[in-house]
Amino acid sequence: MNADAAVLFAPLAVRPAAFRRTPKRPMDEGRFEAFYRNTAGSLWSYVYRMTGNSATADDLLQKTFYRFLRAQPEIASDDHLRHYLFKTATNLVFDHFREAKRGRELVEPPPEFRPDRNELRQDMTRAFAELKPRERALLWLAHVEGCSHDEIADALGLKSKSVRVLLFRARKRLGDVLTRRGLAPEAPHD
Amino acid sequence: MTDPLETRIDAWMQEFARFDERPRALPDPSMLWVRAKLMQSVVIADRAARPVTNAQIGSYLVVAAAWAALLMWKWQALVTWVRGFTPAHIVLGATGVESAASLSLTFLGLLIVLGSLTVLLAFHTILAEE
Numbered sequence: 001m002n003a004d005a006a007v008l009f010a011p012l013a014v015r016p017a018a019f020r021r022t023p024k025r026p027m028d029e030g031r032f033e034a035f036y037r038n039t040a041g042s043l044w045s046y047v048y049r050m051t052g053n054s055a056t057a058d059d060l061l062q063k064t065f066y067r068f069l070r071a072q073p074e075i076a077s078d079d080h081l082r083h084y085l086f087k088t089a090t091n092l093v094f095d096h097f098r099e100a101k102r103g104r105e106l107v108e109p110p111p112e113f114r115p116d117r118n119e120l121r122q123d124m125t126r127a128f129a130e131l132k133p134r135e136r137a138l139l140w141l142a143h144v145e146g147c148s149h150d151e152i153a154d155a156l157g158l159k160s161k162s163v164r165v166l167l168f169r170a171r172k173r174l175g176d177v178l179t180r181r182g183l184a185p186e187a188p189h190d
Numbered sequence: 191m192t193d194p195l196e197t198r199i200d201a202w203m204q205e206f207a208r209f210d211e212r213p214r215a216l217p218d219p220s221m222l223w224v225r226a227k228l229m230q231s232v233v234i235a236d237r238a239a240r241p242v243t244n245a246q247i248g249s250y251l252v253v254a255a256a257w258a259a260l261l262m263w264k265w266q267a268l269v270t271w272v273r274g275f276t277p278a279h280i281v282l283g284a285t286g287v288e289s290a291a292s293l294s295l296t297f298l299g300l301l302i303v304l305g306s307l308t309v310l311l312a313f314h315t316i317l318a319e320e
Contacts, residue, residue, distance in 0.1 A: 029220065029223050032219060032223055033219040033220065033223070036219035036222070037219065040216045040219075041212075041216065044212060044216060045207065045210075045211070045212075048211055048212075054211065054212070054213050054214075058214075058217070061216070061217075062217060062222060065222050065226070066222070066225070066226050066229065069222075069223070069226035069227075069230075070226065070229075070230065121209050124202075124205075124206050124209070125206075125209075125211075128206060139199070139203060140203070140207075143199065143200050143203035143204065143207075144203055144204070144207040171195055171196060171199045172195065174199055174202075175195055175198070175199060178202065183202075184198070
């Protein structure tokens with residue numbers, strides 16, 4: 001068997017309850033395309049912000065969708081599918097970190113900086129990259145994807161009650177990093 | 191969202207998320223769909239071929255064990271027979287001074303059967319690979 005196929009089609013540890021619900025409508029190509037166009041961009045951004053490398057983000061994005069299709073999700077709702085997709089991506093990102101650690105590569109590769117990008121963007125990226133992977137995931141899922149604590153807990157394999165505390169710590173740590181770097185955001189005025 | 195830190199971090203994260211860092215277009219969904227289906231078919235084919243592969247491995251082991259048993263059974267006779275191919279032994283054998291090694295018809299029959307099985311197995315392996 002092809003090595004890629006063996007990795008990608010490894011049995012999934014958890015099959016969310018959303019996929020066992022009725023009505024059972026297997027995803028066809030058209031539905032997948034629509035779903036992909038709605039989610040792929042934000043998923044890529046999430047994976048990129050987690051790994052700091054666009055090639056890795058490309059690779060993990062594809063692996064996420066392959067696993068998603070392998071699971072043959074039945075459509076409960078787009079929200080459920082989206083949540084499942086982010087959970088799969090999170091697992092793959094953390095697997096990637098573990099593999100990188102075993103291969104003695106950089107666990108957190110430095111974010112790519114392009115000379116034509118503005119300085120603020122680079123500073124923000126560097127500041128975010130200073131956080132631990134789990135902190136990055138927590139903040140991104142909570143503030144960008146708007147996931148609930150339960151959804152974040154499910155995606156990261158945490159207890160729902162812990163998310164609140166961990167999220168608070170992650171915010172505080174990001175706040176400290178931003179203050180140190182002189183990037184602390186102003187409180188929005190009403 | 192009443193916590194000032196949460197509010198500030200939220201604003202910062204929203205601004206941060208607005209930057210589009212994607213250097214190239216995302217892969218085409220139809221390409222992903224086709225590749226996923228191909229990979230699934232590879233997995234299905236592999237699963238279907240597994241019993242055949244196992245049977246093949248089993249037959250290699252059986253044939254190898256049969257060859258080993260056959261050679262051990264008639265080892266002395268075979269050694270004598272092989273040594274008999276020197277010119278001196280051929281002459282002595284022709285004059286009847288040295289008796290020929292005993293290689294029974296059963297042994298020769300088994301030799302032919304095992305040889306045929308080995309050749310068949312080799313052909314099967316080659317064809318299966320192709």
